[in-house]
Every structure is written in C-alpha cells, then in structure tokens.
Amino acid sequence: MPKAGSDASEVRLDGQGKPLWLCLELTYRCPLGCPWCNNPLDFDSYRRNELSTDEWKRVLREGREMGALQLGFTGGEPAMRKDLEELVAEANDLGYYTNLITSGMGLNRERLAALKDAGLHQIQLSIQSCDQAVTDALVGAGAFEHKLEIAREMKALGFPMVLNVPVCRDSIDQTPGILAMAEELEVDFLEYVQIQYYNWALLNRAELLPTLEQLERAEVAVMAARKRLAGQMTIYFVVPDYFTSTMADPERAGRPKACMNGWGSIHLTIAPDGTGLPCQEARVIKDMEFPSVRDHSLQWIWHESPQFNRFRGDDWMKEPCRSCSYKQEDFGGCRCQAYLLTGDATNTDPACTISPHHNIIEEAVAEAQRHQHFRQPLVLRRAGALSTAFVGERHETAA
Amino acid sequence: MSEDVTIEPQDRFEINPLYLFRWEETQDAYVLLYPEGVVKLNETAGEILKRCTGEVSVTEIIDELKERFSARGPHTETSVETSVHKFLEVSQAKGWIKRKADG
Numbered sequence: 001m002p003k004a005g006s007d008a009s010e011v012r013l014d015g016q017g018k019p020l021w022l023c024l025e026l027t028y029r030c031p032l033g034c035p036w037c038n039n040p041l042d043f044d045s046y047r048r049n050e051l052s053t054d055e056w057k058r059v060l061r062e063g064r065e066m067g068a069l070q071l072g073f074t075g076g077e078p079a080m081r082k083d084l085e086e087l088v089a090e091a092n093d094l095g096y097y098t099n100l101i102t103s104g105m106g107l108n109r110e111r112l113a114a115l116k117d118a119g120l121h122q123i124q125l126s127i128q129s130c131d132q133a134v135t136d137a138l139v140g141a142g143a144f145e146h147k148l149e150i151a152r153e154m155k156a157l158g159f160p161m162v163l164n165v166p167v168c169r170d171s172i173d174q175t176p177g178i179l180a181m182a183e184e185l186e187v188d189f190l191e192y193v194q195i196q197y198y199n200w201a202l203l204n205r206a207e208l209l210p211t212l213e214q215l216e217r218a219e220v221a222v223m224a225a226r227k228r229l230a231g232q233m234t235i236y237f238v239v240p241d242y243f244t245s246t247m248a249d250p251e252r253a254g255r256p257k258a259c260m261n262g263w264g265s266i267h268l269t270i271a272p273d274g275t276g277l278p279c280q281e282a283r284v285i286k287d288m289e290f291p292s293v294r295d296h297s298l299q300w301i302w303h304e305s306p307q308f309n310r311f312r313g314d315d316w317m318k319e320p321c322r323s324c325s326y327k328q329e330d331f332g333g334c335r336c337q338a339y340l341l342t343g344d345a346t347n348t349d350p351a352c353t354i355s356p357h358h359n360i361i362e363e364a365v366a367e368a369q370r371h372q373h374f375r376q377p378l379v380l381r382r383a384g385a386l387s388t389a390f391v392g393e394r395h396e397t398a399a
Numbered sequence: 400m401s402e403d404v405t406i407e408p409q410d411r412f413e414i415n416p417l418y419l420f421r422w423e424e425t426q427d428a429y430v431l432l433y434p435e436g437v438v439k440l441n442e443t444a445g446e447i448l449k450r451c452t453g454e455v456s457v458t459e460i461i462d463e464l465k466e467r468f469s470a471r472g473p474h475t476e477t478s479v480e481t482s483v484h485k486f487l488e489v490s491q492a493k494g495w496i497k498r499k500a501d502g
Contacts (some may be wrong), residue, residue, distance in 0.1 A: 018425070020437060067425035067426070069423065069425075069426075069430065069432060069437050070432065070435065070436075070437055072435075089412055097432035097433075097437075099421055099434060099435060121434075122433075122434045123420065123433075124434065124435070160433075162434045162435075188417055188434075189434050229495070234494065371498045
C-alpha cells in the first residue's frame, strides 16, 4: 500500500476519488508454493482465462486517464508472463511509476536488462529468510540462491533495491541474520512485514503466526538496525494486526489497520481474468460478484459499480463503528478480514479491540503461544493441494 | 538521520536517484514517486525541489523564490529564507535530496 506522507509540505492524496494505485495481477501462475500466498485457494482455475496483452494495455491506458500514478505488476509470479517487458514499456510510456513485485523466479540477467530498458522503475524482490534450507522449505522449491543472484543483478543494473521479507514463526528468530543479509545486499528499502492472514495464510495461520515474545525480540533487532543504518536503508516494520492491542503507540494501540486507506479509496486491483477488485483479497467475500474489465470500463468499475461503492463512506457501518471516533481514521479496519472471521463484511474488523468479535483474534494469538502444541504440516500453495469444489464453484467452467 | 543536516548557503542539492520528481497533470502539482509511495507537493515545495538539480545553490533558490512569490504580498524576506531552509532540512532527512559534493 502506498505510504502517503503527512508532512506540512505534502498534500494529502486520499479523498480525491482517484485510483492512485493500480495493481495488476498478471497471472496466478508461480513456480513457488508459499503457504501464505494471498492468491485465491482455487488460483489454478484462472489459468486459461488471463487477459491478453492488448486487454492489459487497455487497462493501463484507462487507469492513467483516471489519474493512477503508481503501478504494481504482481501475480502469482508476473515474470511468468512473456509480455511483461512489453507491458512495462507501455506503462512507462504512459507515465506510471512502475513497480515489479516478484519472487525473482523466471527472471535472469537478460530479462532484468530488458526490463530496465523498458523503463521499469523498481523491483520489489521477496526473500523469506537468510538461510537456504529455511527459505527453500518455506517456498517449496530451490529458490534461495537464485533470489540472491537476482538481488545482485538488480543492484548492478541500478534498480532501487527493495527487499520484501514476509515474516512468520519459522523465520522471525532469524531477524538479526536477515537484517545483516539486507545490509550486505545494499538494500535501499527493506519491507520487513508480517504475513496477512487471508487465503493460504489463513489456512496455515496456526503454524505461521509468531508468538508475542518472538515479535518483541524481532522489534528490538529492527530498532537497533534502523539506528545503525540510518540514511542508508529504510526499514518498514509492519506489526501484524493480530497484535495491535500490544502496540506501544497509544494512538494506534487497539485499532485495526486502515485497510487500503478505505474501500475503493485509492487502490484498484485487476485480477488475471480482468476482475476489478478494491484489494487483492476482496474476492474472499463470497456474496459479492465483482465486475470485469471485459464487460465494463475501468471508469465504470471504479466510480459506478455497486461493488466499489458498497463500503465507501460510513453509511454501511454498524455499531460499534458507526459511533466510533476513529471511524474516519481506520474505516472499521478490513472488510475481508471481517467477513472471513465473522461471516459478515459489515462487522467491525475483529482486529479492533472494540469489536465484539475480538476474542477470535485473541484466541488465535493465544493458540500461537502454546509452544507444546502438535505442529501441523504447512499446506504449500499447489493446484490440487485442497479440494476447492465448494469455494470455487463460480470458476469451474474455466478449468 | 545520521547525516549532517545543517544547510549552508553555498550548498547545492540534487534529487536522490531513488526518487522520481515530476509534474503530474492529473494532480496539477509536482509529485515525488518512489517504491510504493507518492508524495504530492504543495506549490512552494515543488518550486524548491524543481531547483534541486545539483546546479543551484541554496542562496540562489532563496533569491528565486523571493522573486517568484514577491507579487503575492505579505511574504517577508526572512519567511522565504526560513521556509526554504526548513524544507531542505526535512527533504534531506527524508532522503528525497542529497547534498552534491563540491566540484
């Protein structure tokens, strides 16, 4: 999510009604099997339904006309698309700031150079640990060495070095090692982020959620590194919303995340099949059928569609959000999380301590603290890893 | 940040190459774009950063801004100077600009 500034010399960007951040999920195909993947559980059913190069170009043009500035190419693994370079060139010509969000798989020196030539502004590379065995086990493939090689090639080509490290229970105790690795790779921006629990991550939550003690130790290491590397590396440390009640900042303690700066506020995602979404997870809300760019203009989807208007403003809110003094700041948290954990997207996000459903979060955190409990195997993201007959019935015709 | 943030009159600044600074028609403003971030700048901030090319000294920036905004009325000479200094300090601390080495 864009980290909009708040200094006096900066003007707030939200509330203008423009989709400033356009996120293209070019494909759900990916050679890795990360057990926290935010793609739908039935991701494989979208395989033959991906937008064509020309369809993506139309999306790019319409988005720019509507004032989109930041563009993320993501997936799945966006490099699985052979037209990635062509789409980057088109986006750059249109005036976007182009971000490639990648696992590094499917990239090599030649493709990176071609992307640079196409005008790509930055690459956000994910790496899961500073340890080969842990990384490869977590992603279900031999990936670690390749990722390091891609990181070095990125640096050599002059890309800003943005390293994204999704943190889970099996990697969080390596925080000092991960920070040292980032320093050695001369990372400019380190996104040291907790996994968000949707889709595959929610399925594996009991095994991924760190303990509070682990989190506190990691925070100490991050704070020390921030001090040591000031002016050299910017470190974003995102505390998982499951732990918001423990946050030190009294303004934010207990409050849920201001998810996407509000529903349909600045963020527009287009899924591989052309479905327009207010965030990458929105399709988890099963009683909503989102519109496709194959049937509608981006303009209509953003401004007119009932789905994008559904949770704008605060008319949809129930108590305790409706009368809450924080509602303009956190928008009641995340609609998808409210739906996934309570069955009703209009409920207050259970991550909020004021939510009557906050016990769901507390129980999940308490469960993670029980060290002796029997460890379940992680379910890696694979086609056929699960029966999705019940969650994916709408897409069976595509398979 | 650890860098010395004192602004000297002869200093010249340039935009950090990690950031993209440009005019954005749809915002009617200058913007700074960087990995996953957007900063929309107000008019004064935009005019200052526009001059961070590595060629213009702080003194020259102040003179040019005084001239540009002189028609707007009650700007005192010192208020322009103070706000330029303040903004350059903030920008440097945020990593948007870097002091250009002498040469």
